[in-house]
Amino acid sequence: MSDLPPPRSSKPPPQQQGQRPLPASLRRNAPLVPVDSAGGRALAAVIAILTFLAALCAGGAELVATSSEQWRSDIAREVTIQVRPNAQRAIQADVDRAVALARQTPGVQDVQAFTREESERLLEPWLGTGLDFDDLPVPRLIVLKLEARARPDFGPLRQALKEQVPGATLDDHALWVSRLSTMANTIIGIGAALVVLVLVAAGLAVTFATRGAMAGNRDVVEVLHFVGASDDFIAREFQRRFFKLGLRGSAAGAGAALLLTVLLGFVTRSWRASPAGDQIEALFGTFSIGWRGYAIVVLIALAVAVITGIVSRLTVRRFLNGNG
Amino acid sequence: MKAFYDNDDDESMAPAVHFENVGVRYGMGPEVLRDLTFSIEPHSFQFLTGPSGAGKTTLLRLILLSVKPTRGLISLFGEDVSRISKDELTDLRRRMGVVFQDFRLLDHLTTYENVALPLRVQGKEEASYRNEVVELLRWVGLGDRMHMLPPVLSGGEKQRAAIARALIVRPDLLLADEPTGNVDPSLARRLLRLFIELNRLGTSVVIATHDFSLMDQLNVRRLVLGDGQLHIDE
Ligand SMILES: Nc1ncnc2c1ncn2[C@@H]1O[C@H](COP(=O)(O)OP(=O)(O)O)[C@@H](O)[C@H]1O
Numbered sequence: 001m002s003d004l005p006p007p008r009s010s011k012p013p014p015q016q017q018g019q020r021p022l023p024a025s026l027r028r029n030a031p032l033v034p035v036d037s038a039g040g041r042a043l044a045a046v047i048a049i050l051t052f053l054a055a056l057c058a059g060g061a062e063l064v065a066t067s068s069e070q071w072r073s074d075i076a077r078e079v080t081i082q083v084r085p086n087a088q089r090a091i092q093a094d095v096d097r098a099v100a101l102a103r104q105t106p107g108v109q110d111v112q113a114f115t116r117e118e119s120e121r122l123l124e125p126w127l128g129t130g131l132d133f134d135d136l137p138v139p140r141l142i143v144l145k146l147e148a149r150a151r152p153d154f155g156p157l158r159q160a161l162k163e164q165v166p167g168a169t170l171d172d173h174a175l176w177v178s179r180l181s182t183m184a185n186t187i188i189g190i191g192a193a194l195v196v197l198v199l200v201a202a203g204l205a206v207t208f209a210t211r212g213a214m215a216g217n218r219d220v221v222e223v224l225h226f227v228g229a230s231d232d233f234i235a236r237e238f239q240r241r242f243f244k245l246g247l248r249g250s251a252a253g254a255g256a257a258l259l260l261t262v263l264l265g266f267v268t269r270s271w272r273a274s275p276a277g278d279q280i281e282a283l284f285g286t287f288s289i290g291w292r293g294y295a296i297v298v299l300i301a302l303a304v305a306v307i308t309g310i311v312s313r314l315t316v317r318r319f320l321n322g323n324g
Numbered sequence: 325m326k327a328f329y330d331n332d333d334d335e336s337m338a339p340a341v342h343f344e345n346v347g348v349r350y351g352m353g354p355e356v357l358r359d360l361t362f363s364i365e366p367h368s369f370q371f372l373t374g375p376s377g378a379g380k381t382t383l384l385r386l387i388l389l390s391v392k393p394t395r396g397l398i399s400l401f402g403e404d405v406s407r408i409s410k411d412e413l414t415d416l417r418r419r420m421g422v423v424f425q426d427f428r429l430l431d432h433l434t435t436y437e438n439v440a441l442p443l444r445v446q447g448k449e450e451a452s453y454r455n456e457v458v459e460l461l462r463w464v465g466l467g468d469r470m471h472m473l474p475p476v477l478s479g480g481e482k483q484r485a486a487i488a489r490a491l492i493v494r495p496d497l498l499l500a501d502e503p504t505g506n507v508d509p510s511l512a513r514r515l516l517r518l519f520i521e522l523n524r525l526g527t528s529v530v531i532a533t534h535d536f537s538l539m540d541q542l543n544v545r546r547l548v549l550g551d552g553q554l555h556i557d558e
């Protein structure tokens with residue numbers, strides 16, 4: 001060991017000519033807390049799966065939310081008046097009077113009465129063609145189209161119909177719309193609750209993983225303390241490590257969910273011609289989640305990564321306080 | 325303002341370490357150390373000696389606050405440590421450098437990163453200390469080992485890395501536990517010179533050793549542990 005240089009004086013010696021140059025970067029940027037790679041991969045996989053599930057739940061809820069909004073506005077914009085035939089009254093006069101009353105109601109854009117022929121045609125699918133409808137008391141329908149976003153008060157119209165057209169009933173589909181809303185909101189609520197549950201599960205997984213990493217790195221943590229690291233510094237190191245793991249996992253999970261959505265979009269498009277495709281489309285729309293859906297999935301992925309980091313940091317703080 | 329300076333003076337004059345009637349036991353066992361009363365003055369140099377199992381490592385751990393005394397009073401740099409906060413504990417540890425008997429290098433970091441660790445945990449920028457760390461590594465003869473991980477270093481190289489890590493912050497108090505235990509006599513002499521140099525720059529040095537040939541090279545104060553008690557050879 002004769003190459004040991006002389007002790008340095010209080011001033012560092014000037015760089016000597018023959019000295020080797022400093023390497024460009026000595027830093028390998030190795031994390032201070034080693035999370036063993038098998039454990040890290042396992043956690044990333046768990047997070048990927050959970051993110052995938054959360055993204056599917058959120059995407060599904062988003063799909064229902066969007067299509068139910070369409071249904072609701074379509075249905076809510078249409079109100080019907082049914083005029084039942086009455087042997088004592090002239091039905092055409094009743095229909096005309098009802099139409100006139102409806103036209104006077106503010107918020108109503110368009111009123112269209114089905115003619116006798118049209119009404120009979122509506123029944124054809126059930127009763128078949130070639131029937132003589134003259135003997136049947138076929139009710140007549142009047143369809144009111146409302147102005148967009150108008151919420152007219154139908155009380156006066158209903159009252160007027162009752163007085164002037166006894167055989168008429170007004171149906172504003174309120175019951176339907178409210179049932180539909182309840183159903184859609186329930187589905188959306190369940191979706192949101194599932195997302196929250198999955199996020200909680202991710203948080204728990206991270207807690208256990210962090211505790212494992214802390215226990216496995218007790219020596220490292222002790223050395224860090226001895227060389228002057230604060231609890232906060234150590235917690236930040238764990239947070240950084242787990243945030244990266246979480247981001248990797250959640251990006252993979254969200255990517256898989258988006259890929260699945262795109263594939264389902266293709267599949268349903270190719271089904272569109274078939275009757276089954278029509279039904280699926282009627283229920284779920286076109287299965288292409290809009291930008292809002294994509295944004296939600298990306299947001300969930302970010303949320304999972306952030307939760308991973310924060311939970312690991314809090315876990316470390318708790319662990320260090322409990323052991324100090 | 326005056327009070328501030330007075331206070332500052334007081335602190336710099338206060339002993340780096342002061343024990344008063346300190347006793348310690350592990351769990352329910354017998355007292356390993358008892359009735360320890362001594363001081364370690366600023367800028368002083370001393371050996372801590374005694375047979376194996378006498379309690380040298382335990383005494384150093386008391387100073388490091390990694391073992392709590394079962395009785396008695398310990399103060400560091402004039403501060404009673406019995407009820408300090410975690411932040412104050414961190415500050416105290418930043419004023420101390422320690423060389424562990426078993427080195428305690430982090431195996432997943434390179435020699436360079438290990439030596440730079442005390443600076444890194446203080447949140448310093450890597451660029452601000454790189455030259456200093458490299459210089460110290462070359463100085464202890466590890467210039468061509470700085471990219472290696474500790475598991476591939478020899479015992480003597482690990483020892484020097486551990487010493488460099490303790491020196492890098494120029495601590496006010498250096499505690500070294502058998503720092504020459506794994507090296508041949510000529511390297512031991514060189515490492516001793518390192519500690520003397522550090523002491524000359526103002527650090528209080530405590531070297532725990534049972535190696536008489538090492539102690540005989542320097543005529544300094546000796547803290548001798550035996551039967552759990554301390555006896556001081558000035
Ligand atoms: N963690 C521990 N738990 C229980 N007993 C211990 C522990 N560490 C040391 N001891 C005991 O304390 C005594 C002093 O040990 P130590 O301080 O390591 O002595 P030295 O460093 O002088 O060899 C020994 O009898 C040892 O068995």
Ligand SMILES: [Mg+2]
Pocket residue numbers: 380381382425501
């Ligand atoms: Mg010992």
